[in-house]
Amino acid sequence: MTTPFDAAQTTVYPLVAMRARVTPDAPAIADARIHLSYASLLARVDAVAAGLAARGLARGDRIAVISENRAEYTILQLAAAKLGLITACQNWRLASAELAYCVALVAPALIVASERFLSLVRDLADGVPVAPIDGLDGAGMTRCVAEPEDGLFIIYTSGTTGRPKAAVISHRAQIARMSALRLDLNIRPDDGYISWAPMFHIGGTEHLVSALMSGGPGVIVDGFDADAIIDALEAQPIGWLMLVPATIEPLITRLKQRRPAIRAVRAVGCMADLVPLAVVDEITTLLDAPYLNSFGATETGMPPLSGDLIAPGRARDSLAKRLSILTELRLVGPDGQEVAAGDAGEAWVRGPTLFSGYWNNPEVNEKDFAGGWFHMGDMFRLTERGYEFAGRSKYLIKSGGENIYPAEIERVLLADPRVADAIVVKKPDPRWGEIPVAVIVRQDETLTEDAVMDLCRAALAGYKRPKAVLFVNMEDLPRSVSGKIIREKIEAMV
Secondary structure: OOOHHHHHOOOHHHHHHHHHHHOOOOEEEEOOOOEEEHHHHHHHHHHHHHHHHHOOOOOOOEEEEEOOOOHHHHHHHHHHHHHOOEEEEOOOOOOHHHHHHHHHHOOOOEEEEOHHHHHHHHHHOOOOOEEEOOOOOOOOOOOOOOOOOOEEEEEEEOOOOOOOEEEEEEHHHHHHHHHHHHHHHOOOOOOEEEEOOOOOOOOOOHHHHHHHHHOOOEEEOOOOOHHHHHHHHHHOOEEEEOOOHHHHHHHHHHHHHHOOOOOOEEEEOOOHHHOOHHHHHHHHHHHOOOEEEOOEEOOOEEEEOOOEEEOOOOOOOOOOEOOOOOOEEEEEOOOOOEOOOOOEEEEEEEOOOOOOOEOOOHHHHHHHOHHHOEEEEEEEEEEOOEEEEEEEOOOOEEEOOEEEOHHHHHHHHHOOOOEEEEEEEEEEEOOOEEEEEEEEEEOOOOOOHHHHHHHHHHHOOHHHOOOEEEEEOHHHOOEOOOOOEOHHHHHHHO
16 A cells, blocks of 8 residues: 655665656766766666566565676666665675675675676685676566665675674665765766776765766776876866875876866865875865865765865864764763763764664674664764864774774684784874784794785785784783773884
């Protein structure tokens, strides 16, 4: 039985389809090989949806996707969105064992891969059907059966327990994230987005789909390519030019060399805390665009604290954050009560941009959503300047736009009998923002730094591996009264 409230609900596919109806000839997506108008994009999406339905996939099923950035990735995501399927975006940078774990976690009905990764996928498929990403088309027409709270994407986050967690982002959350970003950054409906970050990140997937729901063009680049990004900046206005710390100075170099005629950029960058202020000034001046002083997460989108834009050439000492639109935020102490102004408290968030929990992880969901709010694990204090970052209760290393939890590395180190104890901390780095450093007590004095690197190379993605190793004695590890190593003191040590 339908109700009047049904008319208030929509999902991602119908919003993209409406753009194809009202602006069929407008540019939709382009990569190095394919340029599609909105009408052509919708035709391709509908054909893939028919192919997925012919394979017997039904609402709620997961599709694991392993591919470089390309137009077919987005086409598949939109086709799955039409049918209420969830695309689980796999990190192809992971070691084989890590990748196999992530795929198995979501129990996919189908694994889709580009030619580059097909042989890898067949080795870990474990009986799950495998299909090439450019061979999914079918005939006929399918209905859009997705509902707002259905999962749209699964994006993996590093886990504090040392295992990745599969964050489910719904249609409702995606639409709210599109709205919040555009309101906070003054993005216009026809502003484009350059999707160069890997599509297994929200930076590669979420914001591209937002642009398509708004009617703007999406430019897909297979990894960071300064010249391809500049070409796109010359071709059309760009809403948010997403740059992580390690990419900013290489782009500055090419901007100075090429001196392009840039159409418009509404905002640039993210994670201002990890970028030298002089670099912030230079990139904003070159692009004549403000810098996004952001604090968000895969679980929350750009909220809760991405409402601040640093004016071109005016980076300042304080990088206090401002509240994002569509967001409720509390700062909470260990007693579960809000802290006084000026005191540090954990950020608890509520609002429509929130994800729908971690797939197949009820224990963590119960803990992280206790009391009806999402507990971020990040500490802030509210001052006259805004929300000032005070540390991470869930200690996180942000390296070149990648999130690394020390537990992932420590789990590998502590499994080796040559290691008596180990802890991983972050160290500031001018290129990557932060890097992981392993501090190890040896059980076997023959254990060398090269051996530690070999150990990590076999089990971890490249960006997760320690960039340095420090060997210490057991008595050198500062501990709390409960016997836990005090991570902050180790960080000061390195």
